[in-house]
Amino acid sequence: MTAFFSSLYVHVPFCVKKCKYCSFYSLPYDEDLEKLYIKALLKEIEIAKQLPHLLKTLYIGGGTPSCLSIHGLKKLLSSLRESFKIASELEFSIEINPKTVSGEKLDLLKDYGINRLSIGVQSFNDKELLFLGRIHNAQDAVRTVEIALEKGFENISIDLIYGIPGQTLKGWEESLHIAVNMHIRHISLYELSIEKNTPLREEILKGKFLLPSEDDITGMYEFATDFLREKGFIKYEISNFAKRGFECKHNITYWLRMPYLGLGPSAHSFIDRKRFHNPSDLFAYSESLQSGELAWIEDYRVDELEELREKIFLGLRMTEGITITQKCLLEFMKNFEREKLLTFSENRVKLTDRGMLVSNEIFALVLSHIDSCPVCKQE
Ligand code: SF4
Structure with a gap:
């Protein structure tokens, strides 16, 4: 590691x-x-x-x-x-x-x-x-x-x-x-x-x-x-x-998806592009530390596509927004500009105040586009 x-x-x-x-x-x-x-x-x-x-x-x-x-x-x-x-x-x-x-x-x-x-x-x-x-x-x-x-x-x-x-x-x-x-x-x-x-x-x-x-x-x-x-x-x-x-x-x-370590029962960690969590049970957590190793349970590895998904539902929460370089995804997201839910400045995408009110719906639609679009998967 x-x-x-x-x-x-x-x-x-x-x-x-x-x-x-x-x-x-x-x-x-x-x-x-x-x-x-x-x-x-x-x-x-x-x-x-x-x-x-x-x-x-x-x-x-x-x-x-x-x-x-x-x-x-x-x-x-x-x-x-x-x-x-x-x-x-x-x-x-x-x-x-x-x-x-x-x-x-x-x-x-x-x-x-x-x-x-x-x-x-x-x-x-x-x-x-x-x-x-x-x-x-x-x-x-x-x-x-x-x-x-x-x-x-x-x-x-x-x-x-x-x-x-x-x-x-x-x-x-x-x-x-x-x-x-x-x-x-x-x-x-x-x-x-x-x-x-x-x-x-x-x-x-x-x-x-x-x-x-x-x-x-x-x-x-x-x-x-x-x-x-x-x-x-x-x-x-x-x-x-x-x-x-x-x-x-x-x-x-x-939100910026930087590495962090979590200690204690049920704590989550993001290290080495992998997401982990400790057991959500004090006794199981304590027991598993007896081995002299961290009590990590691996959730998943963050590949490029997952990184893009996380950028949407974590990074876009911040008012400074995120940079999207994938052309297909950028085009899809521009649909929300007409409804004044997102703003664009070149590749920088931000939620508007109105967009923040329906952010979960926006994230769900964007994630479902990423999951179903062969072009996004390749870009
Ligand atoms: S029960 Fe939940 S919400 Fe209430 S004090 Fe404990 S952690 Fe906070």
Whole structure:
């Protein structure tokens, strides 16, 4: 294996309680499970540090990393710091949730060089938070941002969800107003998606709740785009808005398809043009590291055609767009120009704001063209 990576992701598989819309791999937090996880992770770090790397971005996500104990966090952070070669300008992010973070934990994160917090706020409306099954309320979220600012974190991002049953455009606007008044530098907006095997899906199938209409959801996204632009946020990706210079470098490596290594159960890696993932089970993950090898399960090798597909559904998400050199594909994509969904500047293709609203449909049509067109396959 020769590939070099500059981005590292660490998955923490614990949450206090499962939110009813969530399909990520996570377990209820438990002290003994934390010990098992940390032991396995330190072993994985020992193996992974031997791969060629120089870290420019490091991201601890989950799950809920902030529900780890102080002792567990110290072990994890000191092992990362001591084991990997780190560039002088490291973007070091961690996801935290209101209710599982204290001033003491924030001090610890700062001491270990974490310089970017991603806070799982989701909403500043208590009814919406209750509906989602979150363990915090709006006041907890505001207080968490305030404490983080007091502790000197300058690069704070929050997540917000729209399209929640019962959510109104007015309620959404209020959440956005609160967000921009708090000196945060980055906002990620996610449409609530109804994932398989989640309690939310069951409830919706039973007709317990109605999702907002397509028009309402479009209205919420359009309002957010206009409002955040007005407040000085740049939309640099379909769901992500940042003050200049505060774009998330780590996530950009995913969209630009640069190599990265993922550690922890269910973490994904892209190394040497191959996509891998670790077992989505803490015990299987821990067990497979006993062999002294990484717990990788290979998904697929990215050949040229796959590279083109990935460029469409990952690269095109970014507002700077992608360069397409294949003539046939470029011609096909020009069909979307007439409907003002894509713009073209020579070979550079970008989604318009309108295109971003229907990006999944555009990606599906372009991918299906690539799969069925003999010319594209040859170019
Ligand atoms: S806190 Fe995040 S990872 Fe955990 S259950 Fe809720 S949405 Fe999922």
